[in-house]
Amino acid sequence: MDFGDLKKLRFEFARDAVGDLELSDEAMAMLKANPTTPDFLGACVEQGLLADAVRVMAIALPRREAVWWACLNARAARRDDDPAVRLKALESAERWVFKPTEAERNKTYELADIARFDCPESYAAIAAFWSGGSMAPPESAVAVPPGDALTGTAAAAAVLLAAAREPKTIEAWYRRALEQAIDIAKGGSGRV
Numbered sequence: 001m002d003f004g005d006l007k008k009l010r011f012e013f014a015r016d017a018v019g020d021l022e023l024s025d026e027a028m029a030m031l032k033a034n035p036t037t038p039d040f041l042g043a044c045v046e047q048g049l050l051a052d053a054v055r056v057m058a059i060a061l062p063r064r065e066a067v068w069w070a071c072l073n074a075r076a077a078r079r080d081d082d083p084a085v086r087l088k089a090l091e092s093a094e095r096w097v098f099k100p101t102e103a104e105r106n107k108t109y110e111l112a113d114i115a116r117f118d119c120p121e122s123y124a125a126i127a128a129f130w131s132g133g134s135m136a137p138p139e140s141a142v143a144v145p146p147g148d149a150l151t152g153t154a155a156a157a158a159v160l161l162a163a164a165r166e167p168k169t170i171e172a173w174y175r176r177a178l179e180q181a182i183d184i185a186k187g188g189s190g191r192v
Helices: 014-018 025-033 037-046 050-060 063-077 084-098 102-114 120-129 150-164 167-185
Strands: none
Touching: 014 025, 014 037, 014 050, 025 037, 025 050, 037 050, 037 167, 050 063, 050 150, 050 167, 063 084, 063 120, 063 150, 063 167, 084 102, 084 120, 102 120, 120 150, 150 167
């Protein structure tokens, strides 16, 4: 994987992207050298720490791009017999990516909740909801902004849950997902 020229990453250094994430001991040990985010991601892939790379990449991407990455993976993992509400949650997140308004963002929460927060589609939708604005109900007079890492955390959950649907190919899924994220971070669509 080519981690060079990732112009859309939010954090130059991995330590800033990791924040309070709980990563493997091996990944945490690599942070002691204060590597750049691309160097850290490359080292994680080299050492087979693919889930750690997914988690950090999801937070390092800009929020809208992280939601798009979550949507790509949720859509790829869909099965014909999945409940319709899951598709509605995914479509809501996709609409927000293309039209990131407050109204669209607020719709994603309701559909993520109905989808029960147990599938990639639901986490793609909640990633969109946590992208900005307030987490309080729209009629609330008090704004409750989401934490900086919430979108990436939910996007990573979508990617990891999508991969878990096919346990026999989970490593290949992680690698393909990281290739998508690299393409997105370089300014592409992620459709590799």
